[in-house]
Amino acid sequence: MSPATSRPARDDIARSLWRLLEPIHAVVYFAPEPLEEFRTVGYRGFWMGYFAGRAAPLGSADANVVHALFYNFAYERVSRAVPAAWSFAPPDEALAARVRGSVRALGRALGPAADGADVARAAELAMRAARSAPLEGRALFAANRSLPVPQEPLAQLWQAATLLREHRGDGHVATLVAAGISGRESHVLHAAASGIPRDVYTPARDFDEAEWTARRDALEHRGLLEDDRLSPRGHRLKTRIEERTDRLATTAYDALTTSETDELARLLRPLTHAVVRAGDIPLDNPMGLDLRASLDQS
Template identity: 60%
Template sequence: MEPSARRLWKLLEPIHAVGYFSPEPIALLKDAGYRGYWMGYFAARSAPLGVVPAEVVHAVFYNFAFSHVSRALPDAWGFAPPEAAHEARRSGAIAALRRQLGPLADSDDVARAAALASRAALGAPMEGRPLYAALRSLSVAEDPLALLWDAATLLREHRGDGHISALLTAGIGGRESHVFHALATGLSPSAYATSRNIHETEWSALVAGLRSRELVTDSGDSLTDLGRETKAEIESTTDALAATAYASLEPAEIDELIALLRPLTKAVVASGEIPGQSPMGLNLDDLD
């Protein structure tokens, strides 16, 4: 059985991800003045950091090309401040969840799931986790559905910061991490052309770099034994680091949270707005 931290990530990630993919947050970011999807994305996700140079966002996000980040930042702040970006994404995500969940949105299950998830999210360690810490500095909602999204977002970025630490320790660079994941899972390189601006020339160079370290086979289409061992270690370390967020919950409460989230996440996924498998590393084929 998968570790609880990974099972919870699979269930919480789609709830968080409506802030990227659903029409409501995309529309509100446009209404706030941001030009194009990517300006809205970088403005909204980096908003808790405040007005910082593109270099900082590039470093914290880890896996985007600097040219991609710098086309959006700092220009975005000339249209609307970070507070507006955060509020647009947050309000839009909550509206999307309310639509996707229907009657479930106001259920006792949402309230209980939000209470458990927020206890974990607000008690997680901040050290070495810059994006989580920035989000943690902001207030969270009292409304249960809004609190659930806040908690899912905090826990997502807490895990993400830990994942970056695991990648760094394993010597896998940000751009390399996409190739490494794709070769491990069979995800097509085309998934990264739009989402991460990795095109054929860069992809081939990244494969060559991984091959030179004996992580990728000579054919360049799969991982070697060493590559698979490295990938497994990265994921295991990520799970271990993410698990620290759930130390405040009893084992029975973790099981309860998993059970409560499952129908909520399935309802979100049923909307068809969240990619079933994507560069986020999430495969939604099995939420059980």
């Protein structure tokens, strides 16, 4: 890190790059090409493909492991997908399917730019950051880090975005645990902070009225919510969680100079813009990603 670059400035870089990289990673969940690839190898339905694809770097993991690491899903949802998924197709087929589908989706969104020098350079910088990020305490990132690096630039860019996303996600989960916010409560807290409609979480995270009310009431009892909005105390806690997440994510970029992180952001902006404009990823989503902010940066 350059002596002239303050830690808050570096933390801002980590958040800015997350907003630019997350849509590139997220095509694996929303674009039609990865969903088609998961169906082709044998997975049944969206959720089996989701859990198989994301959990595949862990090997034939069971529901307890996946539920613990993914943190915010209902256990019943996880247990319906794994370990049953591995009887339809093993983890190595899920890994291949997710890369094939994501590369196809990105290629469609980027058009001729997919084969350009900017993609190759962005992939090189992002992968250098991802491969240098600390492993300790980041199990899902470490599992992805153990995978071979693709040689094709577009596949390499997608995998680097995935590595950096899971690195940040592991740090975010640790921060939530330290703050005493369970995975299910984190959705209610984020909805109050972001204004994402509650009904987004009904199909995406299996909330019914009773559970949502119970989680909301628990946060209100702690003084974090008032009338379904963040209280001043809740706002302070949410700010601390986000700031700590950024700070932990910043460690992934210590291998890059300030000029290189600036270059990476510059290269990613038009790529992210194209991916978001392709329209596969919903603007209101439960991932915590503000796609409007991604578009603003693009």
